[in-house]
Each structure stands twice: as structure tokens, then as C-alpha cells.
Amino acid sequence: MPLGYTFALIKPSACRKNHVGPILAMINQAGFRISAIRSTKLTKQEAETFYEMHRGKEFYDSLCEFMSSGPIIALLLEKDNAIEDFRKLIGNTNPDMAEEGTIRKMFAESLQKNAVHGSDSVENMKREADFFFNQRERY
Ligand code: UDP
Numbered sequence: 254m255p256l257g258y259t260f261a262l263i264k265p266s267a268c269r270k271n272h273v274g275p276i277l278a279m280i281n282q283a284g285f286r287i288s289a290i291r292s293t294k295l296t297k298q299e300a301e302t303f304y305e306m307h308r309g310k311e312f313y314d315s316l317c318e319f320m321s322s323g324p325i326i327a328l329l330l331e332k333d334n335a336i337e338d339f340r341k342l343i344g345n346t347n348p349d350m351a352e353e354g355t356i357r358k359m360f361a362e363s364l365q366k367n368a369v370h371g372s373d374s375v376e377n378m379k380r381e382a383d384f385f386f387n388q389r390e391r392y
């Protein structure tokens with residue numbers, strides 16, 4: 254997969270509050286093309302595998318409980334410099350520290366319920382994209 258992709262999730266809290274449309278609009282307006290998209294729901298075990306790198310941290314169990322608490326939207330997004338640009342678009346992990354106009358500033362409810370996930374490296378993007386999408390679902 255070329256480097257111009259990132260993987261994203263709209264988290265259960267943002268889906269519950271019907272923020273999916275506005276968040277997708279911001280993503281498109283920022284120049285990202287949607288390569289793959291699906292509404293799905295993780296089991297607790299699947300959330301634990303997705304967030305494997307955080308296993309052992311104090312927030313891990315609660316995070317996996319939350320991430321499996323309701324439907325999510327999985328996204329593969331294409332743009333030059335996608336990983337870095339998407340992290341800028343969503344803002345700081347902690348919404349209190351996120352810049353005005355970022356997705357997390359606008360839609361996060363808390364540090365845990367911070368509206369969206371975005372890949373932090375090419376390696377993790379590939380792993381995360383493969384976790385959700387087969388090749389026939391990517392255009
Ligand atoms: N998280 C949390 N408490 C923390 C740090 C992180 O609940 O102290 C949650 C939050 O939902 C975050 C996710 O765990 O988005 C993954 O953490 P990471 O440090 O990878 O932040 P991100 O890459 O999502 O900005």
C-alpha cells in the first residue's frame with residue numbers, strides 16, 4: 254500500500270451522538286478521499302487486539318470496554334502525507350489540549366471518548382487497515 258493512506262475510526266461515543274456526518278464532512282473538506290468505509294462493532298477481545306500496544310497501561314481495560322460498547326465507523330483515507338495531516342486534523346489526544354477547529358476539540362467528550370482514532374505510523378496504519386478491510390473493500 255502506498256504511503257498516502259491513513260486508517261481512522263469514529264468512536265462509539267461520536268456515533269451515538271450522530272456526529273458521523275459532520276466528522277466525515279470535515280475529513281473530506283480537509284482533502285482526504287475515502288478509500289474504504291464500514292459501520293461495525295468490535296467485541297471486547299477485538300478491541301484488545303486493536304489496542305494491543307497499550308496493553309498493561311492503566312487506561313487499557315476501560316478503553317477496550319468503551320471501544321466495544323457500540324457501533325463504530327472504520328475508514329481507510331487517502332491523501333498525500335495522510336498520517337501526519339490526519340493527526341493534525343484531529344488534534345491532541347486530550348481534547349482540553351486540542352487546538353480550536355480540530356475534530357477532537359469539536360466532538361470529544363473526554364480523554365477516552367475523544368471522537369476519533371488516527372494511525373500514528375505507516376506500520377500501524379497497515380496493521381489497522383488489514384484488521385478491518387480486505388483488498389476488495391478498498392477502492
Ligand atoms: N486514552 C485514555 N487515557 C489516556 C490516554 C489515552 O483513555 O491517558 C485513550 C484515548 O481514547 C486515546 C487512546 O486511548 O485516543 C489511545 O491512546 P494514544 O496515546 O494512542 O492516543 P491517540 O493516538 O489516540 O491520540
Ligand code: MG
Pocket residue numbers: 371373
Ligand atoms: Mg495512538
